[in-house]
Amino acid sequence: MARTSLRQKWLAIACALAVIGAVLVAAAPAAEAVSCTDPTQVKNQADLSKRPVDCRFFVSDPGFNELIDGDSSNRASLLASEPLYLANGFTQNFLWYARQDTIRVHESGDLPWTGCNARHAPGTDCEPATASGLEIVTEGRNGPYTVFTSIAGAKQMNGGPGYVDLDVFIHDDMWIARVCGNWHAIDSRPKPVPTIPIEKFDDVNRNGERDAGEGPVSSVQFDVRRVTSRVGETTGPTVVRTVTTNATGRATVELDGLGPGRYSITEQVPSGSFPTTDTVRYVDVDFGLGDSSLPLQVFGNAVETVDVAKTSFTADLPDNFDARTDTEVTVDVEITNHGPADHVPVRDVVELTGPADCTIRDARREFETILEVGETESRSFTFIVNCDRPSFHEFEFDDELTVTDSRLTDTNPSNNRANFKETRPVWAETDLSTSVGLDCPTRTDVDVTAVCTVSIDVTNNGYGPIASTSETVIEAPSDCTVVPATIVHSQLELDDGDTWSIAEEVAITCSYRSFHPISAAVEVGADDIHVIDVDTSNDAATADDVIEVFHDADLRVDDISLFCDEVDGATSHTCTAIVDVSNSGPAPDVMSLVDAELTPSPDCTIAPSALQSKPVTLAIGVPQSIEFTWTLDCSDTSMLHPNRVEADVRKDEPHPVDVPGPVTDDWIVPVCMPTVNPDGRNEPAAPGNGGQGQNQDGFYEFGSKSLDGTDQVWVEDMGTGTVFGPFESGVRIKYVEANGATPSIRPMGGNNGRGGSATAVDYQIKGQGDAAAVFFDEDGNVIRTACLVPPFPQ
Numbered sequence: 001m002a003r004t005s006l007r008q009k010w011l012a013i014a015c016a017l018a019v020i021g022a023v024l025v026a027a028a029p030a031a032e033a034v035s036c037t038d039p040t041q042v043k044n045q046a047d048l049s050k051r052p053v054d055c056r057f058f059v060s061d062p063g064f065n066e067l068i069d070g071d072s073s074n075r076a077s078l079l080a081s082e083p084l085y086l087a088n089g090f091t092q093n094f095l096w097y098a099r100q101d102t103i104r105v106h107e108s109g110d111l112p113w114t115g116c117n118a119r120h121a122p123g124t125d126c127e128p129a130t131a132s133g134l135e136i137v138t139e140g141r142n143g144p145y146t147v148f149t150s151i152a153g154a155k156q157m158n159g160g161p162g163y164v165d166l167d168v169f170i171h172d173d174m175w176i177a178r179v180c181g182n183w184h185a186i187d188s189r190p191k192p193v194p195t196i197p198i199e200k201f202d203d204v205n206r207n208g209e210r211d212a213g214e215g216p217v218s219s220v221q222f223d224v225r226r227v228t229s230r231v232g233e234t235t236g237p238t239v240v241r242t243v244t245t246n247a248t249g250r251a252t253v254e255l256d257g258l259g260p261g262r263y264s265i266t267e268q269v270p271s272g273s274f275p276t277t278d279t280v281r282y283v284d285v286d287f288g289l290g291d292s293s294l295p296l297q298v299f300g301n302a303v304e305t306v307d308v309a310k311t312s313f314t315a316d317l318p319d320n321f322d323a324r325t326d327t328e329v330t331v332d333v334e335i336t337n338h339g340p341a342d343h344v345p346v347r348d349v350v351e352l353t354g355p356a357d358c359t360i361r362d363a364r365r366e367f368e369t370i371l372e373v374g375e376t377e378s379r380s381f382t383f384i385v386n387c388d389r390p391s392f393h394e395f396e397f398d399d400e401l402t403v404t405d406s407r408l409t410d411t412n413p414s415n416n417r418a419n420f421k422e423t424r425p426v427w428a429e430t431d432l433s434t435s436v437g438l439d440c441p442t443r444t445d446v447d448v449t450a451v452c453t454v455s456i457d458v459t460n461n462g463y464g465p466i467a468s469t470s471e472t473v474i475e476a477p478s479d480c481t482v483v484p485a486t487i488v489h490s491q492l493e494l495d496d497g498d499t500w501s502i503a504e505e506v507a508i509t510c511s512y513r514s515f516h517p518i519s520a521a522v523e524v525g526a527d528d529i530h531v532i533d534v535d536t537s538n539d540a541a542t543a544d545d546v547i548e549v550f551h552d553a554d555l556r557v558d559d560i561s562l563f564c565d566e567v568d569g570a571t572s573h574t575c576t577a578i579v580d581v582s583n584s585g586p587a588p589d590v591m592s593l594v595d596a597e598l599t600p601s602p603d604c605t606i607a608p609s610a611l612q613s614k615p616v617t618l619a620i621g622v623p624q625s626i627e628f629t630w631t632l633d634c635s636d637t638s639m640l641h642p643n644r645v646e647a648d649v650r651k652d653e654p655h656p657v658d659v660p661g662p663v664t665d666d667w668i669v670p671v672c673m674p675t676v677n678p679d680g681r682n683e684p685a686a687p688g689n690g691g692q693g694q695n696q697d698g699f700y701e702f703g704s705k706s707l708d709g710t711d712q713v714w715v716e717d718m719g720t721g722t723v724f725g726p727f728e729s730g731v732r733i734k735y736v737e738a739n740g741a742t743p744s745i746r747p748m749g750g751n752n753g754r755g756g757s758a759t760a761v762d763y764q765i766k767g768q769g770d771a772a773a774v775f776f777d778e779d780g781n782v783i784r785t786a787c788l789v790p791p792f793p794q
Contacts, residue, residue: 075287078169078176079231085176089189096231096259097192098169099290100178171290194289196253196297198222198265200245203276203300205343205370206405210298216249217301221268224253227282231259260285267299274407276300305411306341306403308371310334310348312378313399313418323390323428323463329383335401337371344371345404350381354395358387368404390428390463390530396421428531430462432494433538436472436522440508440545446587449509450547454487454520457501460494462534467527468492472504475519480510491527513551513587513655519544553587553656555649557594558623561772562645562785569637577628581649583618587656590618592649596628599644604634615652672773672787675701675732677761697736699761700787702773703729717743719769727762734764735771737789743767 078085079095086092168175172190200217201210224241226233240258243251253265267279277300285294312334321327329352337344349366361384369377387393401416410416437455444450458470472487487504494500510516523540526533533539559580566573577596597611612628634641651658677699703713714725715733722743727733734748748761765771771787 075169090174090176091189091191092231092259093191093193093256094169094171094174096287097194097255097289097291098171098174098176099192099288101168101170103168103170103175169288191256192290193254193256194285194292194294195255196224196263196265196283196285196294198243198245198251198253199296199298200249200251200267201298201300203302206276206300206302206407208276208300210300216245216247217270217273218245218247218249220245220249220251220270220299220301222251222253222299223266223268224258225264225266226258227262227264229259229261230287231261233259233261235261255285255289258285260287265297269301272304273301274304276302276407302407303341304407304409306344306408307338307412307415308344308346308401308403308410309336309338309412309415310399310401310418311336311376313397313420315395315397315420315422317395317422317424319424321385321387321393321424321426323387323426325386327385327387329385329395331365331381331383331397331399332378333381333399334376334378335369335371336376337373339373341408342373344408345369346371346401347404348379348399348401351398351400352383352385352395353398354385354387355389355391355393357389358385358393358395360385387426390426390466390528392423392530393426394421394423425530428463428466428528429534430460430464430466430526430531431535431538432468432524432526432533433459433461433535434470434522434524434541436520436541436543438518438520438543438545440518440547443548443550444508444510446511446513446549446551447509449507452506452508452518452520452545452547454504454506454543455501456487456489456504456522457499458489458492458494458524459499460496462496463531464495464498465493466531468494468524469527470500470522470524472520472522474506474508475521476508477510477512477514477516479512479514480508480516483507508547510547510549513549513653515654516547516549517544518547548655550655550657551587552585553590553618553651553658554584555590555592555618555651555656555658556582556584557647557649558582560596560645560647562643563788564632564643564785565788566632566634566641571635571637572631572633575630575632575643575645577630577645577647579626579628579647579649580623581616581618581626582623583620585620588620590651590656591653592616592618593652594626594647594649596626596645596647598628598630599646600630600632601634601636601641601643603636604632604641607631607633616649618649672700672702672771672785674787675699677734697734698787698789699732699734700771702727702731702733702787703775714774715765716772716774717765717767717769718772719743719767722767723774724763724765725774731763732761733771734761735787735789736764736766737768737770738766739768741766741768 075095082092082095085095167178169178170176171192172188173184173186174190175184199210200220202215202217203210204214205211221242221244223239224243225237226235226240229235240263241253243253245251253263261284263283263285265281265283267275269275269279277298279299281297281299283294283297310333312332314332316330316332318327318329331350331352333348333350335346335348337346345368347366347368349364351364352360353363354360363383365381365383367379371377385395397418397420399418403410435457438452439455440452441450452474454472454474456470456472458468460466460468467490469488469490470492471489474482474485474487476482484504484506487506489500489502492500506520508516508518519542521540521542525539557579559578561578561580562575563578564573564575566575575598577598579594579596581592581594583590583592592615593613594616595611595613598606599610600606607630610630612630614626614628616624616626618624632641632643702715712726713729713731714723715727715735716723719737719739720743724743724745743766745763745765748764770789773785773787775785
């Protein structure tokens, strides 16, 4: 046999010491027995079963003379002999996970077995191993042993340090020597089982880390799958192990029967929760782990539902706002977390909006916070509002609460928003002032339109621009029509300091003559009820003017009658003038004065005043007769006195306009003078009052002593208006007042042949009333002088 090297010899010694574990392998003798003296014949488990029953020896390297090195191939060599070790009490877990270590074998101890390379009886010395030069001597199963070798360099344990250090695969007291594969197996058959610990917690704050106070979650299932295998096991989606967390939130994956490789651990997320960590973890399992625990796999879950609510949303607004003034508006917000999710991040957005004329500083406010279950948080916000225009202003308040963690579902979003509106008046102060002017024509006529000019000024001395209204009322007497009677200008947009001016024409037509006062009253006011005029004393103004309204009238003296009762030789007599006046219009009811002036002879005095005036109101077409009486005292009784009467009618109020008409200016003489009858007597004799043949009659001279050149005279029956004539001035007429008789005239025959003072009588006139001498002067005026017929003779 070839000579072995020193290293080989030393390894052989180590292998001899490595198999301290007792193995008594009993097997029925085989037909082809393996020699106890040649351990090289034992190549596998089948060879072991062929050795003689009493042949106790160690296996020299399961790989048959192949040394197990310290690299990874040593585990591969071990696994290559898996059937041999499994048949002799080892498990797959031992082959996978037995740790590599160094053990120290002492020179004394309880040795379950020892082996020799020569046949020997138990308890006897082994014979020298001629093949290897190695001899192992034992003193018994339970006693000390001695190892010695004839090879130089080998040390006897009882003469050396007393121990040998061996590299082994070991778990508890079971081990296999790495150098040659011999083993030490014990009856309890322990096996290494590595574990993967799992922890499940309630990730309240959902940050993926377990923080203080975050408790366990039980009853969560985890599925284990083999992704890769280092020992040839099947891989794929099949679940190879399932574990469930206990009350402490813990679960353990035991790798019993699960060889080294990569494993996935998948969480079965409970309903109503969501993961805050990865739901799948990968764990690499290596050889030689023993009973070690691999790194803890921590899984976090959180409740996926929550109900955060806006429990209060109110605003504090002032009752009134002032225009163009900063005003504070306070908004109070209250939010609550009703759970079940805890530590919920939320964002609350508060927004205030108003009309377009309002400026709101920082109109949108928001804040973020974290709400624990049952927690309520309150916030206040102050908005600065400045509105430009006075009016009712509607402000809208909106508050929206949202959960900012997208993994959480708010189960009741209806209570996340609040919205309401508030209306407040915005006031402004201004000072409107106005003035008005009125310019009317001085005069006009009845029913003729006069045009007045109304000048209006409106000034804004305060807030602006502001819409204003100016209203001007034109007033005139009730007989006047005013168009327009009211002048309105609305929506005057006046800025601060602006003045608005306008001139308007107003047509005024009046039906009666008079002084007509016209007034214009203007008043200005802001159209917006929310604008306060701080000085109302200048909001109104008035202006006045007068229009004189005239009306044409035709006042006329239609007739003048003068009756004087002067008789021959009398010093005193009375003159009565009847002045007939009328109004031809169109001015009605003209207040007038009728003037009558009697100019007597120079030797006469007159009472009362020669000029008399009497008032009269003349309606249109209604003539009136005005009577004037004078008493005259004359010093010259030898003559009949001529009298001149002048009469006119004039308005006694300012506004009628009299159209020029005839005014008397005549000399009137008493041309109806009683005279003697043909017998020379002034009145006829009469037998008695009412006697037969006795009429009311008299003898008169008509037209004598006319001073104005009139040479014709007419005689009028004043009872019937029958006029006789004309006659030459100085005609003598017997006038008979015969009531009921037909007015008539007949010539008479002179003085009946009587001499002396008898005077011829030219005519006899019968009438039903007194007589009158009627004259027509050169102006066409009719002048009458009454001739009163004397009563019946006494």
